[in-house]
Amino acid sequence: MPTTPPAPRWRRRSDARPQELLDAALETFVERGYAATNMDEIARRAGVSKGTLYLYYPGKAELLKAVVRQSLLGNLAEAQTLASAHSGTFRELLNYFLGEFTRRISRTNISGIPKLILAESGNFPEIAQFYFDEVIQRARKLITDILRQGIACGEFRPVDPDYAWRMIVAPLVLGVLWKHTFQPFEPDGLDFDRYLDCQLDMLAHGLVASEVPVGRNTP
């Protein structure tokens, strides 16, 4: 009786491994947090032994950095090219960004990264600094630019852009954190479509100049 050749205990996948390992690491870090995640678990999820993990990434901290960089850099570049190529009103542009962001929150689990950064900012000032410089500062510039231009051309009320940008971002941040923290406790989860509608509605009627504010602008 011819025995079928036994399946090999493992396969060489040196090209696919890095991404597989990053995926497993992201998943585990987001679920458990940095400190409570152990390298054996990440390796196990990637279907690999711990030694292999160390073959591709020199340590736990470096692995975290790789995860963060890899997850964010693509989206950042994309947002920036989109902004520079826009036509139409600034309100439309803003709405588009918020919509796209919300859509991605609800689908991918890259949305776990901000929570991870927050949680570990004290222990990884280097990562926090990276996130501050590369993500937050860019987002700030993107939005304050839109606000300033919109105000200049009379589309928006004259708010303080250096503070107002946070009001725009805040619901997005809250949404992300909610999804990865309290979603499990809610019987019926957050409806991101309604969430977005509500935000756009409230945001617009706080920004749009055509509504004739009540006695505030007295030029």
Place this chain on the structure above:
Amino acid sequence: MPTTPPAPRWRRRSDARPQELLDAALETFVERGYAATNMDEIARRAGVSKGTLYLYYPGKAELLKAVVRQSLLGNLAEAQTLASAHSGTFRELLNYFLGEFTRRISRTNISGIPKLILAESGNFPEIAQFYFDEVIQRARKLITDILRQGIACGEFRPVDPDYAWRMIVAPLVLGVLWKHTFQPFEPDGLDFDRYLDCQLDMLAHGLVASEVPVGRNTP
């Protein structure tokens, strides 16, 4: 030559200790996160040995719970009595809450608790559930009630209270997280007064019905 009696190596402070230990624990947990905090460090900050710490709290997890409970319960009760005793418009009440909250964010370091909860929700479902039930649900009810009443009496635009409450809370949450995460990286820190002004301005003009919305409400 009369030798001055040597200062005692330690003093008995059985009544003050519990609070001192909680303070040190809050500070350390907020700064480092739960897992990266070690009991020796907390004891050291409280000026005490690790053994003493275990005399007052049975373990690390229990210490965290004690910190959270102790920090929140007082403020919660206060908010609720305030709400039930209000007179004046609902907009004033809302503004008062936001102002009071913002003022406390900028002063105390209880504001580190939400960050702590977020970071450890995965590892301490029990604490996350406690926070969800006792803090979030109460805040939600408080705000949605105000919104509903305000809408009913025509003071506010007819927004969706079940989602709009998050838009109100979001900037507060962002402020808290910012303070404990990115404040160190900013040359000039967040000005919480301007922050509040900006929020109230944008919030009001998204909520106040007298502004005659642009073609949305078609009764």
Place this chain on the structure above:
DNA sequence: GTTAATTAACTAACCAGTCAGTTATATATG
């Protein structure tokens, strides 16, 4: 057969929690 990829067993460090012993303070006694 050679080599690169992978494994699994190992080491070294760290830390939560314990406990036998020490010291400050309160109380009793003369």
Place this chain on the structure above:
DNA sequence: CATATATAACTGACTGGTTAGTTAATTAAC
């Protein structure tokens, strides 16, 4: 008031378990 005794508060060295990181042996692949 001085001194002895009792006890509550506190210390710090130790233990057991966990885990980041290493390495010698093994296996797939060409």
